[in-house]
Amino acid sequence: FNFKIDIPWLVAQYPVHHRTKPLLVVHGSTRQEKANLEREARLFTHVDLCQAKLEMIYGTHHTKMMILSYVNGVRVIIHTANLIHSDWHQKTQGVWMSPLFPPLAPQSRNGDSPTNFKRDLLQYINAYKSQSLNEWISIIKRHDFSTAKVFLIASVPGRHSGASLNEFGHLKLKKVLRQFGPSSDACKQWPVLAQFSSIGSLGPTPESWLSSELLTSFSATRGSGSQSKPRLHLMYPCRHDVRLSLEGYGAGGSLPYSINTAKKQPWFRTICNRWRSECNGRTKACPHIKTYLRASPDWHNLAWFTLTSANLSKAAWGMLEKQGSQLMVRSYELGVLFLPQPFGTDVFQVASNSPDASHPFMVPYDLPPLPYES
Numbered sequence: 595f596n597f598k599i600d601i602p603w604l605v606a607q608y609p610v611h612h613r614t615k616p617l618l619v620v621h622g623s624t625r626q627e628k629a630n631l632e633r634e635a636r637l638f639t640h641v642d643l644c645q646a647k648l649e650m651i652y653g654t655h656h657t658k659m660m661i662l663s664y665v666n667g668v669r670v671i672i673h674t675a676n677l678i679h680s681d682w683h684q685k686t687q688g689v690w691m692s693p694l695f696p697p698l699a700p701q702s703r704n705g706d707s708p709t710n711f712k713r714d715l716l717q718y719i720n721a722y723k724s725q726s727l728n729e730w731i732s733i734i735k736r737h738d739f740s741t742a743k744v745f746l747i748a749s750v751p752g753r754h755s756g757a758s759l760n761e762f763g764h765l766k767l768k769k770v771l772r773q774f775g776p777s778s779d780a781c782k783q784w785p786v787l788a789q790f791s792s793i794g795s796l797g798p799t800p801e802s803w804l805s806s807e808l809l810t811s812f813s814a815t816r817g818s819g820s821q822s823k824p825r826l827h828l829m830y831p832c833r834h835d836v837r838l839s840l841e842g843y844g845a846g847g848s849l850p851y852s853i854n855t856a857k858k859q860p861w862f863r864t865i866c867n868r869w870r871s872e873c874n875g876r877t878k879a880c881p882h883i884k885t886y887l888r889a890s891p892d893w894h895n896l897a898w899f900t901l902t903s904a905n906l907s908k909a910a911w912g913m914l915e916k917q918g919s920q921l922m923v924r925s926y927e928l929g930v931l932f933l934p935q936p937f938g939t940d941v942f943q944v945a946s947n948s949p950d951a952s953h954p955f956m957v958p959y960d961l962p963p964l965p966y967e968s
């Protein structure tokens with residue numbers, strides 16, 4: 595599943611002896627792009643295409659996922675990189691790799707985890723309503739996902755209401771945080787950080803959508819306790835970060851932010867932070883990764899961490915309509931939410947920024963964030 599796909603390049607990444615394994619590419623391309631993809635796919639008898647329907651204007655098939663079927667199990671990869679050389683060459687990307695999920699033992703129960711990862715993955719793939727995904731739906735059903743410790747946060751194009759209202763976008767994140775997240779006492783006033791590689795039209799003030807809607811969901815806590823909104827920090831490379839990067843100004847090609855949109859929201863730069871990754875030696879590797887987190891005021895601990903394809907946009911996270919009874923989403927997005935409890939801890943410590951059992955991810959940038967200069 596991806597947005598930009600170079601099929602000959604993708605096939606060439608396989609080890610030679612695996613290069614003809616059957617490959618289904620799920621994309622959202624139309625018109626000339628779709629024709630180009632079909633021409634490339636025809637070069638390989640083992641490559642098939644599945645076109646995701648995009649019924650919401652301006653929506654994209656942004657999801658970046660691989661489902662790998664082995665003789666002894668299946669593995670799910672959710673990541674942020676397009677399947678083109680330049681996305682894997684000199685940028686900072688994020689990849690979550692699942693454990694190997696073994697085949698379900700006969701007569702065993704449905705093989706899901708306490709985070710309902712399998713249920714949510716099936717719900718997401720079913721949303722495509724595509725015959726060519728039926729094979730993968732049955733593969734997933736036949737496997738045991740009980741070791742999955744992350745929550746799936748998906749976006750599917752459409753107007754979601756009723757029983758589906760809280761199934762996608764920022765309302766799904768809010769629902770999971772309300773059920774399994776930190777208590778409001780544990781993270782009172784803890785700031786939220788949004789890091790992304792593209793920005794949509796967010797409105798004339800932060801209150802238009804960013805803090806009134808997105809931050810409300812991001813600052814949800816267990817139980818119904820309502821609390822005052824925490825600070826929201828944004829992270830997106832400034833002009834000099836891009837100019838001084840490994841790719842130079844060319845990195846801007848993967849940091850799309852239209853000048854006309856930027857002119858409508860000059861407030862954005864006043865609350866934005868630079869891209870710094872001295873901790874990983876990746877300050878010069880421009881971010882194409884997208885992450886969202888909630889941290890303690892001293893930035894030493896995290897209440898949760900999300901890796902996703904979703905940029906800072908209403909198209910990706912959804913926009914409430916009809917007095918909050920409906921969520922309008924334009925694009926397909928997919929991400930994973932790490933909460934401490936499934937990993938046997940009550941908080942993630944940034945200091946131990948080397949992945950281990952109770953710290954299953956690396957924070958990809960320096961904290962505290964570095965504000966833009968005037």
Ligand SMILES: CNc1ccc(C(=O)O)c(C(=O)O)c1
Pocket residue numbers: 597598654656676791792793848849850882903905
């Ligand atoms: C703003 N439109 C975008 C379209 C595609 C992509 C992608 O690379 O998949 C991105 C991005 O992730 O930066 C943004």
